[in-house]
Amino acid sequence: MIQKFADWLIFDIFGLDSTSRLGGSINFFVYDSIKIIILLFGISIVMGIINAYFPIERLRNYLTTHKMYGFQYLLASVFGAITPFCSCSSIPLFIGFVKGGIPLGVTFAFLITSPLVNEVAVAMFLGTFGVKVTAIYVGCGILLGMIGGVLLGKMNLERYLSPWIIQMQKMQMEADDAYESNHLTFTQRLPGIIKDALGIVKGVSLYVIIGIAIGAGIHGYVPEGFFTEFMQKAGIFGVPASVIIAIPMYSNAAGIVPVIQVFVAKGIPLGTALSFMMSVVGLSLPEATMLKKVMTWKLIGIFFGTVALMIMMLGWTFNIILQ
Amino acid sequence: MKEIKILGTGCAGCKALYATVEKVVADLGVNVSLVKEEDIMNIMAYNVMTLPALVIDEKVVAKGKLSYDEVKALLTK
Numbered sequence: 001m002i003q004k005f006a007d008w009l010i011f012d013i014f015g016l017d018s019t020s021r022l023g024g025s026i027n028f029f030v031y032d033s034i035k036i037i038i039l040l041f042g043i044s045i046v047m048g049i050i051n052a053y054f055p056i057e058r059l060r061n062y063l064t065t066h067k068m069y070g071f072q073y074l075l076a077s078v079f080g081a082i083t084p085f086c087s088c089s090s091i092p093l094f095i096g097f098v099k100g101g102i103p104l105g106v107t108f109a110f111l112i113t114s115p116l117v118n119e120v121a122v123a124m125f126l127g128t129f130g131v132k133v134t135a136i137y138v139g140c141g142i143l144l145g146m147i148g149g150v151l152l153g154k155m156n157l158e159r160y161l162s163p164w165i166i167q168m169q170k171m172q173m174e175a176d177d178a179y180e181s182n183h184l185t186f187t188q189r190l191p192g193i194i195k196d197a198l199g200i201v202k203g204v205s206l207y208v209i210i211g212i213a214i215g216a217g218i219h220g221y222v223p224e225g226f227f228t229e230f231m232q233k234a235g236i237f238g239v240p241a242s243v244i245i246a247i248p249m250y251s252n253a254a255g256i257v258p259v260i261q262v263f264v265a266k267g268i269p270l271g272t273a274l275s276f277m278m279s280v281v282g283l284s285l286p287e288a289t290m291l292k293k294v295m296t297w298k299l300i301g302i303f304f305g306t307v308a309l310m311i312m313m314l315g316w317t318f319n320i321i322l323q
Numbered sequence: 324m325k326e327i328k329i330l331g332t333g334c335a336g337c338k339a340l341y342a343t344v345e346k347v348v349a350d351l352g353v354n355v356s357l358v359k360e361e362d363i364m365n366i367m368a369y370n371v372m373t374l375p376a377l378v379i380d381e382k383v384v385a386k387g388k389l390s391y392d393e394v395k396a397l398l399t400k
Contacts, residue, residue, distance in 0.1 A: 056372055089374050091332065091363055096372035164364060196388065290332070293363050 002038075006031035025220035032212045032258065036127035037205055040120065044197035047119045050082050052189050056093065064100045070150075073109045076102075077145035080113030081138065084200075090114070091290055098161070099168055105153015112307055113145030116282040120204055124257035128215075129264075136318075137274060144278070144310050151306055160299035204254040211255030215262040228267030238272045239315035243308055246279035256280055271318030278311045325355045327398075330366045331375035336388055337361075340375040347394045355398075 006027050010016050016023035059079045063072055090111065097107040117138050125134040158166070231238050249256065260273050283304055291300050329344060331337020341359055348355055360366055360378075369376065369383050376386040377397065384397050 060372070089372070092367065092372050092374055095367050096370075099367075168367070195390070199388070 002034050003031055006034065021220050025216045028219060029212055029216040032127065032216070033209055036123060036208055036212070036258075037201060039127045040123040040204070040208070041197055041201050043123045043126070044119045044200045045193055047082060047084060048193035048196050049189075051084065052193060054079070054082070056083055056096075060096055060100045060102065063097075063102050063106065072102075072106050073146045073149045073153075074142075076106045076110040076149065077113040077142045080110040080145055081117035081142055083110075083114055084118060090287060091293055094291075094294055095165065095168065098165060103153055104157055104161075105149045105151075107149075108152040108303065109145045109149025111303075112148045112282065113141055115284070115287065116144065116278055117141040118281070119200065120254050121257070121277070121281055124208070124254055128258050128261040133270070137277070140274070140314055141278070141282075144282075144307070144314065148307055148310055152303065155302065157299055157302065160296045160302070162294050162296065165294050207255035208258070211258040214255075215258035218259070218262045219265070222262075222266055224266060226266045227263060231268055231272070236316070238269070239275050239312050239319065242272050242276035242315070243279040243283075243311055246276045247283050247308075248285060249280050269319045270322055271315040271320075274318055275311050275315030278314070279308065282311065283307060325353070325398075326358070326380055327355050328358045328360045328378040328381075329375055330360045330369060330371060330378060332363060332366070333361055334374070337375040340377065340389060340394075343389060343391055343394050344377070344398075347391060347398055351395070351398065353398070 010023060010027045010030060014026075016026060056079070059075070063076065066072075068075065093114075094107060094111065097110065098104065122134060122138065125137050129137075234241065257277065260268075260277060264270055264273050288300055288304065291303075295303070327344060327348070329337065329341045331340065345357065348357060366374070366376075369378060371383055371386055373386045375388075377384050377389065377394070379397065385393070389397075
């Protein structure tokens, strides 16, 4: 239906030739933009509804009151996936977890997956790469959080927290979630959820459109297999290089996916592309500076290093499997 | 006089909430003290896990993004 609309708009209304390079590129651009923005809106609403019923405070209370025999890493990671990530909330979340007596490893599991799997990334992957790659991405994001959480938990890193956090950890937490218990019905909540979803779409649509435009441009003008030879020369170093390049790119995460998709079509291996994307959204400098308030640089280094290493392993694994 | 605090570490959402509250206070013409609390150590004393948060007379009354009408309802309560 969207394809028909794009065809009609570009070829019938604007009268561009459907076989020309320009016509093809613009058609691709219009089609992808509309499709991704609709997906983004839909997924944001679904995530908003899930979130309204499973607020993060509930997870914290559940984790502090239940013995879970390792299952808590999965739960924290899955929750990280469905919770909208905002770097301004990562610190209070972190402290809230640590104060509640949740082990550092479980807290890290949440902290790794939360930025990695979010509504924007999912919508972008679904719109550009399709269902299969999206499922791989989400599955790997959750797995990465779990394994990272278990590994970091084993390292006994509590002593590298900022002193005032350690102090806080010893203090008793008083339950102050009274304002939480305002029971709204679904119909009362829906307008707010739709508004938030619109806000998300509005916030990233510019990046998305720029990304798709660049992707569409490359799509039409860079020859097939352009990167294949280049990547063969890079060999095993392609993955770590892409992870390092990705760390400073953060704000334009939404715009990067469509560009990456075109790169993959032109010969960049999917594993390398996945590593790149995970590094873009999962390891960001703004997040590191935020975390400085609760962690020492050493702990931030260990945290980022572990996650980066796991992302690379994942990239190499996929490059081998999919070859 | 009511004391209103906006808890936030300076992110976009926190600034937006502060602007909204400022506007509501001006429109209502009420006499309140409006404080922007940006220090994470002070913020954590309120036991919140989502930012921004709105505090009226040392009590957390709301968190996250709020619309003009929502803030107005909270302030006139």
